[in-house]
Amino acid sequence: MAARTTRPASVNATDSGSESVGTLAGVGPALVTTLSRLGLERIQDLWFHLPLRYEDRTRVTAIADLRAGERAQVEGVVEAVERGFRYRPQLKVAIGDDSRQTLLLRFFHFNRAQAEQLQPGTRLLCYGEVRHAAQGLEMVHPNYQRLSGDAAASVDDLLTPVYPTTEGLGPKRLAGVIGKALERLPPDAQLELIPPALCAAHGLTSLRDALLYVHRPPPDAPIGQLMLGRHPAQQRLAFEELLTQHLSLKRMRAAVRRRRAPVLGGTGELRRQLLVGLPFRLTAAQQRVGDEVARDLAQPRPMLRLVQGDVGSGKTVVAALAALAAVEAGYQVALMAPTELLAEQHLANFRQWLEPLGIAVEWLAGKVTGKARKLALARVAEGAAVVIGTHALMQEGVAFARLGLVIVDEQHRFGVQQRLALHEKGRHGGLVPHQLVLTATPIPRTLAMSAYADLDVSSIDELPPGRTPVQTIAISNARRAEVIERIHAACREGRQVYWVCTLIEESEQLRAQAAEVAHAELSAALIGFEVGLIHGRMKAKEKQAAMDAFKAGELAVLVATTVIEVGVDVPNASLMVIENSERLGLAQLHQLRGRVGRGAVASNCVLLYQPPLGQLARERLQVMRETSDGFRIAEKDLELRGPGEVLGTRQTGQLAFRIADLARDAHLLPAVQAVGEHMLAEHPQEASQLIERWVGGAARYAGA
Ligand code: ADP
Ligand code: MG
Numbered sequence: 001m002a003a004r005t006t007r008p009a010s011v012n013a014t015d016s017g018s019e020s021v022g023t024l025a026g027v028g029p030a031l032v033t034t035l036s037r038l039g040l041e042r043i044q045d046l047w048f049h050l051p052l053r054y055e056d057r058t059r060v061t062a063i064a065d066l067r068a069g070e071r072a073q074v075e076g077v078v079e080a081v082e083r084g085f086r087y088r089p090q091l092k093v094a095i096g097d098d099s100r101q102t103l104l105l106r107f108f109h110f111n112r113a114q115a116e117q118l119q120p121g122t123r124l125l126c127y128g129e130v131r132h133a134a135q136g137l138e139m140v141h142p143n144y145q146r147l148s149g150d151a152a153a154s155v156d157d158l159l160t161p162v163y164p165t166t167e168g169l170g171p172k173r174l175a176g177v178i179g180k181a182l183e184r185l186p187p188d189a190q191l192e193l194i195p196p197a198l199c200a201a202h203g204l205t206s207l208r209d210a211l212l213y214v215h216r217p218p219p220d221a222p223i224g225q226l227m228l229g230r231h232p233a234q235q236r237l238a239f240e241e242l243l244t245q246h247l248s249l250k251r252m253r254a255a256v257r258r259r260r261a262p263v264l265g266g267t268g269e270l271r272r273q274l275l276v277g278l279p280f281r282l283t284a285a286q287q288r289v290g291d292e293v294a295r296d297l298a299q300p301r302p303m304l305r306l307v308q309g310d311v312g313s314g315k316t317v318v319a320a321l322a323a324l325a326a327v328e329a330g331y332q333v334a335l336m337a338p339t340e341l342l343a344e345q346h347l348a349n350f351r352q353w354l355e356p357l358g359i360a361v362e363w364l365a366g367k368v369t370g371k372a373r374k375l376a377l378a379r380v381a382e383g384a385a386v387v388i389g390t391h392a393l394m395q396e397g398v399a400f401a402r403l404g405l406v407i408v409d410e411q412h413r414f415g416v417q418q419r420l421a422l423h424e425k426g427r428h429g430g431l432v433p434h435q436l437v438l439t440a441t442p443i444p445r446t447l448a449m450s451a452y453a454d455l456d457v458s459s460i461d462e463l464p465p466g467r468t469p470v471q472t473i474a475i476s477n478a479r480r481a482e483v484i485e486r487i488h489a490a491c492r493e494g495r496q497v498y499w500v501c502t503l504i505e506e507s508e509q510l511r512a513q514a515a516e517v518a519h520a521e522l523s524a525a526l527i528g529f530e531v532g533l534i535h536g537r538m539k540a541k542e543k544q545a546a547m548d549a550f551k552a553g554e555l556a557v558l559v560a561t562t563v564i565e566v567g568v569d570v571p572n573a574s575l576m577v578i579e580n581s582e583r584l585g586l587a588q589l590h591q592l593r594g595r596v597g598r599g600a601v602a603s604n605c606v607l608l609y610q611p612p613l614g615q616l617a618r619e620r621l622q623v624m625r626e627t628s629d630g631f632r633i634a635e636k637d638l639e640l641r642g643p644g645e646v647l648g649t650r651q652t653g654q655l656a657f658r659i660a661d662l663a664r665d666a667h668l669l670p671a672v673q674a675v676g677e678h679m680l681a682e683h684p685q686e687a688s689q690l691i692e693r694w695v696g697g698a699a700r701y702a703g704a
Contacts, residue, residue: 188206
């Protein structure tokens with residue numbers, strides 16, 4: 001870190017936090033490697049690795065007072081233990097307490113020693129999420145500790161911060177390392193990057209105090225406020241994070257806009273040929289957006305345009321029209337999708353549309369290996385007109401001859417940094433490619449301006465004629481058995497079903513477990529039908545195999561985590577059940593539901609919810625039942641929950657904020673913009689350092 005003129009020039013290595021985490025006592029090479037998987041390489045990365053949430057282990061809840069959906073700490077005595085081997089081994093432990101109620105603990109991953117320790121009579125202190133079970137309530141894989149003798153359980157004095165972590169790094173260990181790093185936190189004079197005058201003008205309090213507070217809330221901390229992220233310390237950090245995002249988007253846009261791009265004009269002959277061959281006419285909205293894109297492409301500045309359009313609104317053909325403008329001008333086009341599944345669908349479409357026009361379409365995904373890959377790479381380097389693939393397109397070794405246009409589908413799986421990398425890839429002869437981003441997540445205009453400050457926005461706000469909306473109902477989980485019976489009946493009619501598990505957890509492991517539980521339950525209930533499973537912890541090959549089997553009709557039911565949210569297309573699937581639907585935002589529910597209703601049969605969507613419903617959840621489910629119009633849903637969402645929900649922060653990894661939440665913190669945005677403009681103009685170096693502080697580690701993480 002360079003010394004700044006406004007601060008003491010003697011900022012030493014220890015104070016700046018730029019030295020390696022390996023310089024902390026007790027952090028050896030193995031731990032350094034593990035930490036780097038989280039983007040935690042420097043001491044300051046640890047300072048800014050903020051808790052995702054807090055666990056309240058400061059009190060014990062009576063089993064009788066537990067409510068499904070809550071996390072709670074319970075003390076109880078083991079009353080019965082059962083080891084089951086149906087479909088997969090599991091350990092069921094019933095515990096009871098003075099409230100004379102029983103809670104079931106379920107373990108799918110356990111060893112013998114563990115099973116033997118949990119004998120009847122053993123006293124346990126457990127912490128976990130409470131869920132509905134067949135009878136009563138349960139916790140799946142709670143944290144627990146055995147209590148000895150009659151000694152009362154000792155509860156914590158402090159809230160426990162929960163950090164995002166990775167496999168092989170337990171929460172205690174990570175918290176310990178962060179604690180050590182905090183001992184090196186310098187005074188504000190060295191830590192603060194926002195100029196003092198701006199801090200004073202906007203009432204920004206000590207950054208150092210804020211960090212210490214969120215990492216180690218004191219015993220008298222207002223628990224409710226902290227749990228909601230509304231404590232002044234959290235708000236102070238959220239401000240800085242939003243500011244950083246604003247600065248980095250503005251910078252990127254300015255940098256890209258200064259570059260030159262190829263002029264992709266032309267006679268439009270190829271487009272005309274494509275349109276003539278299509279079995280449908282463009283909707284007015286497709287026409288309008290297509291024209292907006294064409295105008296951008298004809299400029300010598302790089303286009304940075306986001307095309308948003310509801311699921312099924314026909315974004316692909318708009319992308320194809322843009323591609324043809326580039327091809328006609330003698331430039332190459334790269335189209336990237338976030339998953340192989342989605343990329344393959346584009347490949348099929350583009351081949352069908354472009355090959356009759358004499359335009360070859362190359363396929364370059366992770367699956368393409370060995371000789372086939374070498375040949376494809378060679379053709380791309382020689383100038384193959386259209387190249388379709390996944391992230392693999394951005395990897396080393398893929399060189400384009402004359403890349404003129406990059407199309408990125410379903411933007412929210414790609415980061416801004418990744419988009420930028422594409423610009424670098426395409427540079428040649430001083431020209432950078434144009435960029436077109438397609439997204440099915442409708443984004444209201446005001447929001448688009450703050451969250452996508454680096455992009456212009458076009459909307460396809462009309463669906464092609466003749467779509468039948470999916471019939472949607474909301475059903476209480478208390479009627480789960482009925483729903484499963486309904487699935488059974490649908491299977492007998494030859495229909496295919498998605499069962500989506502939506503547990504939102506800090507680790508993919510817990511999400512996977514939830515899906516495994518549902519998979520076991522449905523396998524047991526749906527006699528005579530095959531039930532598949534797909535979740536984020538499976539290997540790409542396994543996921544693909546499950547998807548292929550479902551597509552081929554070999555599986556009647558596919559149990560999935562939200563990995564299926566984007567772009568999966570199985571027309572025969574006409575029923576979707578979404579578990580815990582009350583927890584999802586409208587945008588994500590809408591995305592998920594878009595996976596059905598693609599074939600000739602009328603489709604249904606069942607929103608299973610866990611009563612009692614809160615007011616907001618009730619309204620969300622109501623909206624889902626009433627409409628399938630993505631734009632109306634997005635507007636309603638903004639009204640109900642504000643911007644964070646609309647953009648699906650954290651849930652989808654889009655705009656991966658550490659502490660800020662656009663919904664909760666929208667009131668900070670005006671000040672963020674004011675400080676941002678001032679810093680870009682007057683304090684560019686501090687602006688760079690802020691970006692490095694908040695985005696640096698994350699960017700390395702994303703690139704790993
Ligand atoms: P999305 O916007 O979700 O990517 P697609 O581009 O995949 O939607 O289009 C969905 C379906 O609608 C495709 O089968 C496509 O061929 C068809 N389609 C696109 N535009 C029209 C149109 N104007 N009229 C009728 N069908 C259309
Ligand atoms: Mg699409």
